[in-house]
Amino acid sequence: MKLINLIKNELTKILHKPSLYVLFAIVIALNIFVIFIDTIAPAEVIGMATVKPNIKDYDMKNEEEVSMFIDNMTDYDVAQAARKYDFYSAEYYYIDTELVDLFRCMNEVKYGKVSEKEANECKSNFDLAMASLENYDWKNNLTNKKADLTKRLQELKEDSPTYKEDKVVLTAEIEVIDYRLKNDIYPSYKISSAELDEWIVYSQAYYSWDKEDVKYNEDELKQKEEATKNYMILKYKMDHEMIKANYNETPTDNLLRCVKSLDFFSLICLIMVAGSIISEEFNKGTIKQLLVRPYSRIKILTSKIIATLIIFLIFFFLSNGLRLIIDCIGYNSFNTLNTPVVLYNYAKETVFGMNIFSYSLLCFVSILPLYLLIMLGVLLVSIITTNNGISSAVGYMLFIASDIFILFSNNRIVSYLPITTADLNPYLFGGSSPYKYATLGSSLLVDITTFILLIGLSIFLFKKKNIKNQ
Amino acid sequence: MAEVLEVKNLNKFFGKKQVLKDVSFSVSEGEILGFIGPNGAGKTTTIKNILGLQSFNSGEVIINGYDIKKDFSKAIEKVGAIVESPDLYMYLTGRKNLELIANLYKNIPDGRVEDVIELVGLNNRIDDKVSKYSLGMRQRLGIAAALIQSPNLLILDEPTNGLDPEGIKEIRDLLKKLVRKEKTAVLISSHNLLELETICTDVCIIQKGEIVTINSMKEIKKTSRENYLITLDKTTGIKKIFKQDVEIVDEDVIRLYKTKEDIPNVINTLIENNYNIYEIVKDKQSLEEAFLSKTGGNEID
Ligand SMILES: Nc1ncnc2c1ncn2[C@@H]1O[C@H](COP(=O)(O)OP(=O)(O)OP(=O)(O)O)[C@@H](O)[C@H]1O
Ligand SMILES: [Mg+2]
Numbered sequence: 001m002k003l004i005n006l007i008k009n010e011l012t013k014i015l016h017k018p019s020l021y022v023l024f025a026i027v028i029a030l031n032i033f034v035i036f037i038d039t040i041a042p043a044e045v046i047g048m049a050t051v052k053p054n055i056k057d058y059d060m061k062n063e064e065e066v067s068m069f070i071d072n073m074t075d076y077d078v079a080q081a082a083r084k085y086d087f088y089s090a091e092y093y094y095i096d097t098e099l100v101d102l103f104r105c106m107n108e109v110k111y112g113k114v115s116e117k118e119a120n121e122c123k124s125n126f127d128l129a130m131a132s133l134e135n136y137d138w139k140n141n142l143t144n145k146k147a148d149l150t151k152r153l154q155e156l157k158e159d160s161p162t163y164k165e166d167k168v169v170l171t172a173e174i175e176v177i178d179y180r181l182k183n184d185i186y187p188s189y190k191i192s193s194a195e196l197d198e199w200i201v202y203s204q205a206y207y208s209w210d211k212e213d214v215k216y217n218e219d220e221l222k223q224k225e226e227a228t229k230n231y232m233i234l235k236y237k238m239d240h241e242m243i244k245a246n247y248n249e250t251p252t253d254n255l256l257r258c259v260k261s262l263d264f265f266s267l268i269c270l271i272m273v274a275g276s277i278i279s280e281e282f283n284k285g286t287i288k289q290l291l292v293r294p295y296s297r298i299k300i301l302t303s304k305i306i307a308t309l310i311i312f313l314i315f316f317f318l319s320n321g322l323r324l325i326i327d328c329i330g331y332n333s334f335n336t337l338n339t340p341v342v343l344y345n346y347a348k349e350t351v352f353g354m355n356i357f358s359y360s361l362l363c364f365v366s367i368l369p370l371y372l373l374i375m376l377g378v379l380l381v382s383i384i385t386t387n388n389g390i391s392s393a394v395g396y397m398l399f400i401a402s403d404i405f406i407l408f409s410n411n412r413i414v415s416y417l418p419i420t421t422a423d424l425n426p427y428l429f430g431g432s433s434p435y436k437y438a439t440l441g442s443s444l445l446v447d448i449t450t451f452i453l454l455i456g457l458s459i460f461l462f463k464k465k466n467i468k469n470q
Numbered sequence: 471m472a473e474v475l476e477v478k479n480l481n482k483f484f485g486k487k488q489v490l491k492d493v494s495f496s497v498s499e500g501e502i503l504g505f506i507g508p509n510g511a512g513k514t515t516t517i518k519n520i521l522g523l524q525s526f527n528s529g530e531v532i533i534n535g536y537d538i539k540k541d542f543s544k545a546i547e548k549v550g551a552i553v554e555s556p557d558l559y560m561y562l563t564g565r566k567n568l569e570l571i572a573n574l575y576k577n578i579p580d581g582r583v584e585d586v587i588e589l590v591g592l593n594n595r596i597d598d599k600v601s602k603y604s605l606g607m608r609q610r611l612g613i614a615a616a617l618i619q620s621p622n623l624l625i626l627d628e629p630t631n632g633l634d635p636e637g638i639k640e641i642r643d644l645l646k647k648l649v650r651k652e653k654t655a656v657l658i659s660s661h662n663l664l665e666l667e668t669i670c671t672d673v674c675i676i677q678k679g680e681i682v683t684i685n686s687m688k689e690i691k692k693t694s695r696e697n698y699l700i701t702l703d704k705t706t707g708i709k710k711i712f713k714q715d716v717e718i719v720d721e722d723v724i725r726l727y728k729t730k731e732d733i734p735n736v737i738n739t740l741i742e743n744n745y746n747i748y749e750i751v752k753d754k755q756s757l758e759e760a761f762l763s764k765t766g767g768n769e770i771d
Contacts, residue, residue, distance in 0.1 A: 009570045016562055285557030289615065292521050292551050293574045294543040467523040469514060469554065 003299050003306075010307030014273060020311070023272070024319060027265045031323045035330035038250070052076050060111070070111055074104040090138045090186035097187075102126045138186040146177045165204065172203035179238055185245045192247045199234055206231035229344040236342050236351040244335075251327035252336045252356055258320050259363040260425055262370060262399060266316040270371060271395035273308045274378040275388045278462075282386035288467055301462045305455075308375060316364070347430025363425055369447050370422035374398045376454040383461050409435045416442060418450040473498045473532075474623045474655040475520070480529035482515055482679075489515050490526070490679045497623065497655045497672075502645070504670035504687075505659035512679040513659040514554055517627045520657075521551055533623060547575075550621035550654075552629055556612020560601040564592060564611050567600060568618060575619040586614040589651070590644060606637040613644065617652070624648075626658045630665055642669055663690075697727045701749040702740070711743060725753065 014020065053072040058065045078100055085091040105122040108114050114122070132141075153170045156163055176199050180186065187193055205227040209216075216224060237243055258266075281287035290300055328334045340353030354362075374395050382391035401419050408414040415421075415437035426433045427440045475497040482490035490512050497503045507513050518524040520531050522538050522545075531538040536545035558567045568583045587596050590610040600608065609629055616624060629645075630638045646669055649656060660666050663673065673690050675682045702708075705718050717725040728736055733750070740747055 005573045009573055012566070012570060013559060013562070016559075016566070284560070285555065286559055288521075288523060288551075288553050288557060289571065291523055292546055292549065292553075293571075294547040295574070296543060464525075466525065467518055467553075 003303055006295060006299060006303035007306050007310070010277065010303050011310060014277070014307065014311050019272060020269060020315065023265065023269055024315065027319050028322060028326070031326055032330070035327065039330065050076075050079060066112060070104065070107045073107045073111070074100065077103045077107070088188055088190050090188055091133060091136050093188040093193075094136065094138070094141070095133070099129055102129055139181060142177050142180060142187075146174055149174050149177070164207070168203050168207045169200060172200040175238070176200060179243070183241060183243070183245060185243065191249055192243050192245060195234070195243055199238065202227070202231045202234050225346065228349065229346070232351045233342045233344055236353070240353070242339055242342070247336065248331040248333040249336055250331050251324055251333055252339075252341070254327055255320060255324050255356070255360055256341070256363070259360045260367065261423075262367065262402065263316065263320065265319060266312060267371070267374070267399060269315040270308070270312040270375055271378055271392050273311050274375045275382055275392035275395060277304050277308055278379060279382040279386045279388045279391060283388075291467070297463045298459055301459060305379065308379070312371065312375070343429060345429045346432070362428065366424040366428060369424060370402060373418055373422045373447070373450065376451065376458065380454055380458050380461075383458055383465065406434060412437050416446055418446055421446045474534060475657060476530070476532040477516070477520060478530040478532070480516065480519060480526050480531070482519060482524070482526045488679060490519070493529070493676070493679070493681055495674045495681060495684055497657050499622070499655050500649075500653060500671075502649060502656040502658065502669055502671050504663065504666040504673045505657055505676065506661070506663045506666070506673055507659075507676035508661050511676045513676060514627055516676070517551070517553055517625055517657070517659060520625065521549070521553065522546065523553065548619065548622045549625060550616030550619065550623070551625040552612045552616055553627045555631065556608050556615065558600050558608065558611060558615060561599060563599055564596040564603070567611065568615060571615050571618050578619060582618060582620070586617045589617065589648065590614040605632050606640065609633065609637070609641060610644070613641070617648070620652065622654055624654045624656045626656065628659055628661070630660060638665055645669055696729050697725050697753050698733070699751050699753050700724050700726055700740075700747065703746040703748070707743070711739060
């Protein structure tokens with residue numbers, strides 16, 4: 001008698017129940033909703049100051065209140081000016097970041113104490129800025145800025161205590177401007193633009209660790225490694241001109257988030273199926289129909305485990321595949337799929353690109369043990385209790401535990417718990433676990449032992465299980 | 471006759487409580503064994519042990535020559551069963567339920583599913599979800615499910631449970647048809663011997679986990695004398711006419727130990743002796759009483 005027939009039957013039974021289809025529909029609907037929110041109303045716009053401050057609410061004799069009023073008024077003016085433009089436009093960003101001081105200055109002229117000379121200067125600068133906005137030329141703007149930065153770089157004094165750091169920052173800023181001009185990426189709230197700006201921060205962080213004569217402790221070494229990784233990845237992207245103007249990485253970011261850690265919806269699917277596939281049959285008495293067939297109980301249990309896994313895999317790949325396609329349509333960025341993911345090899349301290357699908361698969365396979373662990377836990381509890389509610393609850397508790405234990409990452413016992421070791425993602429490309437004492441070897445050892453124990457115990461209990469009276 | 475099912479000295483404890491005590495019986499080809507006992511006697515427990523759904527403490531169950539504990543798959547292969555109730559998947563159609571079961575056996579001929587549907591007479595409703603079935607229809611589907619692999623042993627635990635008299639009759643007719651057509655050995659449990667009177671070839675009576683008697687139906691019927699309850703206008707002088715064959719039950723009811731063939735004569739005799747006859751009924755309790763006299767009452771401990 002073949003196991004495959006049992007598995008087919010289990011699949012048929014699951015696929016004839018509506019619950020999974022409902023879950024699937026919810027996942028897709030939610031995804032579309034998020035895209036809708038994201039594109040129609042960016043979160044930042046919602047947060048902008050849209051209520052005009054009333055001067056009567058402030059005591060204008062009190063200096064503190066005056067400055068508070070000016071602050072609020074400036075926020076309001078900036079918002080008013082910026083909102084004339086698209087949130088992702090160059091103008092919006094320009095107003096929101098670079099013209100704030102001018103708006104403040106104008107308000108100070110109006111409400112505060114400013115010398116006439118300052119006031120005139122302020123007014124003329126403001127008028128100039130407003131005029132430039134009419135026909136905003138960001139390239140010209142950046143070219144001027146670059147000239148300014150270059151001048152400052154040349155004027156840096158080598159004996160200044162901050163020479164090295166200033167040089168790094170200025171150089172990075174110039175590099176960003178060069179990249180922008182070359183690749184037509186105007187400063188904006190677009191993701192590509194924001195990513196470029198990180199170059200300055202990452203460069204600064206990277207060089208700040210570059211002190212040869214200092215002995216770093218373990219934590220510092222980790223921070224240094226992280227800084228190096230960030231720096232080298234962005235460097236690789238800039239060197240290969242991978243950051244592009246109309247380039248939205250949201251689809252691939254979403255995908256990577258779902259493959260690198262537990263994908264919540266697929267986990268719900270897994271727990272739903274694992275929690276009911278055994279307990280429901282016991283509760284409804286249908287298990288008798290199964291146990292009086294010419295199959296050993298081991299085969300019956302095995303078929304249920306395999307069917308659960310198959311359904312989970314189908315759900316995972318279908319839902320994430322569909323979400324990726326919807327995201328690509330929603331954010332109009334199918335081109336991100338051709339762009340390799342840039343990865344850091346911790347062992348060799350090198351950077352390399354990898355196809356997004358290969359990398360996703362690799363990440364998923366690495367976290368699969370954690371899914372398996374949760375599944376086997378749920379199945380074991382459902383064999384013991386034949387209660388869907390309790391076994392599902394255990395599943396979600398394991399899920400929460402997998403997140404919470406990171407708070408105790410320095411604890412020796414926590415480092416060896418199955419729930420903390422089952423995610424092998426941190427070990428990819430020579431990486432190390434966030435848990436202090438865990439190594440790839442210890443994690444594998446714990447995982448394999450746990451799986452053998454869980455499966456063995458499940459088989460033992462399932463074989464012993466008596467069918468109670470209804 | 472080859473023995474299809476042999477149960478030898480089955481003992482089963484729930485904790486300290488012994489529920490089955492040395493239960494032994496057998497069912498051979500062509501035999502329909504009525505497994506009779508009051509509530510809590512251990513019928514379901516015995517059947518679950520036979521089917522490997524529960525483990526027993528000692529004893530042996532041999533089906534078609536295979537030990538259920540050692541050779542489960544082989545032993546169970548030609549057994550069809552309903553235990554307690556025909557629990558099928560409510561969210562699937564009747565047909566899908568049967569197909570799922572058919573998938574689990576090799577060498578099931580094409581059209582077998584159709585045949586069993588036909589046999590239990592569910593043709594019209596087979597594509598409805600089981601959740602829309604009446605209890606009787608579910609019992610029929612359960613029997614169909616038990617028959618798919620053409621078992622040579624059918625084990626039915628109270629298949630008439632919860633059915634109305636019409637439903638019980640239908641199940642009985644179905645079983646008769648089945649045994650005639652498929653020549654299956656049947657073990658059928660019930661707490662009501664009467665229901666099975668007309669179809670069983672043999673009867674095994676269990677009481678408080680112990681087999682009280684095993685006998686052929688003919689023997690059981692012999693020991694229970696056929697009798698009729700007759701309602702008359704008076705009972706005076708009746709003893710003189712029927713002697714030891716009569717028993718006065720009430721002031722106007724008598725019990726007469728006669729057979730069906732005697733009834734016309736009995737009526738004539740009564741009329742000749744100026745009795746007004748209001749009612750004559752065959753006493754339905756006859757077999758039951760015979761059974762209860764053997765089992766010593768129907769109390770649950
Ligand atoms: N899981 C259990 N734990 C303890 N005692 C049990 C268990 N299952 C059954 N029993 C006891 O075993 C005895 C036999 O029960 P069983 O169900 O076999 O009776 P039955 O003959 O099928 O009765 P019925 O006609 O009511 O279905 C009963 O006394 C019952 O209380
Ligand atoms: Mg019972």
